[in-house]
Amino acid sequence: MLHTRLYAVFVVVIGLAVIAFGGPAWAQGEYHPTPENLKARQEFQDAKFGMFIHWGVYSVLGDGEWVFHNRKLKLAEYERLPKFFNPQKFDAKAWVALAKAAGMKYITITSRHHDGFAMFDSKVSDWNIVQRTPYAKDPLKMLADECHRQGIKLFFYYSQLDWHNPDYYPRGVAAWDNGRPDHGNWDSYLDNYMDGQLRELLTNYGPIGGIWFGGMWDKPNADWHLQKTYSLIHQLQPAALIIPNHHQTPKPGEDVQTFERDLPGQNTAGFNTKYVSDQLPLESSNTLNDSWGFNIGDSHYKSPEEVEELLVRAAGNNSNFLLNVGPMPNGEIQEEFATRLRTVGKWLSKFGDSIYGTRGGPLRAADWGVTTHQGNKIYVHILRWNAPLLALDALPNKIVDAQQLATGARVEFTQSQKGIVLSVPPAGKEEIDRVIVLRMAQ
Ligand code: H79
Secondary structure (H helix, E strand, O other), rough: OOHHHHHHHHHHHHHHHHHHHHHOOHHHHHOOOOOOHHHHHHHHHHHHHEEEEEHHHHHHHOOOOOOOHOOOOOHHHHHOOOHHHOHHHHHHHHHHHHHHHHOOOOOOOOEEOOOEEEEOOOOOOOEEHHHHOOOOOOHHHHHHHHHHHHHOOEEEEOOOOOOOOOOOOOOOOOOOOOOOOOOHHHHHHHHHHHEEEEEEHOOOOOOOOEEEEEEEEHHHOOOOHHHHHHHHHHHHHHEEEEEEEEOOOOOOOOOEEEEEOOOOEEEEEEEEOOOOOOOOOOEEEEEEEOOOOOOOOOOOOOHHHHHHHHHHHHHHOOOOEEEEEEOOOOOOHHHHHHHHHHHHHHHHHHHHHOOOEEOOOOOOOOOOOOOOOOOEEEEEEEEOOOEEEEEEEOOOOOEEEEEEEOOEEEEOOOOOEEEEEOOOOOOOOOOEEEEEEEEOOO
């Protein structure tokens, strides 16, 4: 009897909580992605290789996308920048063509970074490219149209962190006194400003791949109204993927887990989580030199071989690879980036079968290399191995034949219950990845 009464009280209390807070907390755990969304996740995983683009008024200073913060500039000082942002050489067609030549299947571009400056035609605030710059056009619209024409998916990076809007208050860890008032309306920032701009991005640019969120780490304990924002996105475009770069365990409503400058599960960057989702598609982002936004003094370029290895290791870890370029303020992508990307594209035109549409494994990624698979084929990517024989763990199915992907030449092997031994062809000059295709009995 007592138990029944306690139970009744419990039910009433929970009921009131539900009424008061608009839904039980665990309802957040009940995000059921739509069939369109699940299909988009598969396509995302198949795509494997994307172009990341950091481009904003900060590009003018050639000192990265954090220049506002790094130089501790005042608002009034930074607000001069848009006045000389005039990318006369911006050519959406050329950017998309370069991405395609690199073998990239999607583009993720900063619709706005932490400076809060909208690189698109926003009616929510005049802190945007159309109203504040002499260029006065919307490059994201041109890029979206071109991506649709050339069959490339376009994702928008959206910074939740904002160094410009006074309603981004209380401020977070990456804050300094830039002249903003010490008060502001956080709820209004989220509901009106951010959600307003997201509504624009999901309404005015045709079908988009999704939203890549950055900067949430600035206020890890704040209430970001995530469920409201995520629902808005999925309601406007159910297939749009939500990709948060918050460096935490994925939360309900999110569709991809992304890692910055690390493979899934690695944490050389110091801020990534070691947790790797076995449910969500994975992505790993990195830079082509050491900077995201255009940095005129950064000539520390990765070689095409280094890029290929990052891509292969990502694929072997069941992850996409999102490789960044920071275009110049005139709208051009510097030649040092373009030539490297084209070289990677040439490599992919030969080795793409072992990357696109595959999934990681079945063997665990290791220093010697990784495996990917699709259908009845397993691709053994030999990245670092100098000996003539390579012993691998056992596979459940019988190998029918083994051949080099590059030449089609047969590769000798032995298979037993203990494992496999492959006779490894010697690496050619600048041959970063020797790919051996194992055709498996079904
Ligand atoms: O958009 C690019 C970067 O601008 C953005 N993410 C990529 C894709 C990025 N900015 N910062 N970070 C990633 C890393 C964050 C570093 C931090 Fe800190 C360390 C945040 C908190 C601790 C040092 C201290 C920087 C701010 C406070």
